[in-house]
Amino acid sequence: MTGAAPHPKRVLIVEDNEVTRDVMALILESDGYEVTTAANGRTALERLRGGERPCVILLDLMMPVMDGWQFREEQRRDGALADIPVVVCTAAGEGAQKAALGAAELLSKPVEADDLLAAVRRFCDGSSCCGT
Numbered sequence: 001m002t003g004a005a006p007h008p009k010r011v012l013i014v015e016d017n018e019v020t021r022d023v024m025a026l027i028l029e030s031d032g033y034e035v036t037t038a039a040n041g042r043t044a045l046e047r048l049r050g051g052e053r054p055c056v057i058l059l060d061l062m063m064p065v066m067d068g069w070q071f072r073e074e075q076r077r078d079g080a081l082a083d084i085p086v087v088v089c090t091a092a093g094e095g096a097q098k099a100a101l102g103a104a105e106l107l108s109k110p111v112e113a114d115d116l117l118a119a120v121r122r123f124c125d126g127s128s129c130c131g132t
C-alpha cells in the first residue's frame with residue numbers, strides 16, 4: 001500500500017547546486033507552489049520517509065553523498081515512495097537518458113523556466129497529480 005496522499009502543490013527539489021536550487025524554488029514559489037529542497041538524495045529520502053509527500057520530485061543526478069541514481073533505486077524499493085513521480089533535471093547528456101529510466105520526465109539543464117513550470121503542472125495541477 002502506498003503512503004499518504006500527496007500535497008497537490010508541494011514540490012521537492014533535490015539539487016546540490018545552491019544557485020540552481022534557489023532559482024528553481026523561486027520560479028515555482030512565484031507560481032504558487034510550496035517548495036522544499038534537499039542538497040542530496042540522502043536528505044531527500046529522510047524528508048520523504050519523515051512524512052513529506054510532494055506531488056513531484058525534481059531530481060539532479062550528479063550530487064555528493066547520495067546521487068540521483070542511488071536515490072531512484074532507494075525510492076523505487078520503498079513502497080510508500082515509489083509512486084511519487086520524478087522529473088530528472090540534468091546536464092549529464094545522452095547517458096542521462098538511460099539513467100532516467102523509470103523517471104516520469106527528463107529535463108536538460110539549463111532548465112528553462114517555462115519547461116520547469118510545464119513539467120510541474122503536469123504532475124501537480126488537477127487530476128493529473130499522482131494518487132488523485
